[in-house]
Amino acid sequence: MKPRIIVIEDEAILRMDLKEILTDAGYEVIAEGDNGEKAIELAYQLNPDLMIMDIKMPKMDGLKASKIIKKQSKTPILMLTAFSQKEFVEEAKEANVLGYLVKPISEANLIPAVEIALSQAEKRAQYEDELLQKEQKMNARKQIERAKGVLMKVMKLNEQAAYEKMRKFSMKQQVSLERTAHAILKKYANDM
Ligand SMILES: [Mg+2]
Incomplete structure (x- = not known):
């Protein structure tokens, strides 16, 4: 599937x-806009694989927009800037900005930056997924x-017997051990 940008x-x-x-x-440009407010709206509605966004724009600039977008979604952002600004780079770290490109933009600098941003976004998503699974x-x-x-x-059981009881119940009911545990905790919540 083509990455949606x-x-x-x-x-x-x-x-x-x-x-x-x-x-x-070979990318699919699914939407476009000319200010930060529109960016927030589109990121929220369309959940793109990547957003390429200018910093200096009317109504709301790209940096402010990317901070708000981060609160609402995981949309990764590649920033476009007129100059290389150190303070901007620091600020951008707080938002979901995976990279930035200094204008003028050409095919030669845009495509590699897009590729890197997309692959970083994928790695980050995988990492977050693994973290969530571990936590669960x-x-x-x-x-x-x-x-x-x-x-x-x-039930005045020893550890082994209590565990066996839970395991057998789970097998019989064809539910996970976790679900059985949950049911036990709920049932005896008041007794504890
Ligand atoms: Mg501009």
Whole structure:
């Protein structure tokens, strides 16, 4: 599937150029805009793979917009800037800005920057996914341990027997051990 990109740039000619370069390179430009407010709206509505956004724009600049976008979605952003500004680079780190390009923009500098931003965004998404899975596993383990403790107390079982009881119940009901744990914790919540 073609990566879906949104282009936000207030100079109409440059915006057209960007769109053409990206389309020729095999990307899909799904929307475009000329100010930060529009960028926020489009990022939220369309959830693109990448947003390419100018900094200096009317109504709302690109930096402010990218900070708001970060609060609402994971949209990665590649910034366009007229000069290399140190303070901007620092500020951009707080938002989801994965890179920036200094104008003038050409095919030669745009496409590699887009490729890098897309691959960084993918890596980041994978990492966040793994982190979430780890967290869920850890929570499940905690729940199971707690439920086992409850059973030991309520039914006066040793650890092994309590665990076996939960395991057998899960198999019989064809539910996960975590769900059984959850049910036990709910059932005995008032007794504890
Ligand atoms: Mg501008």
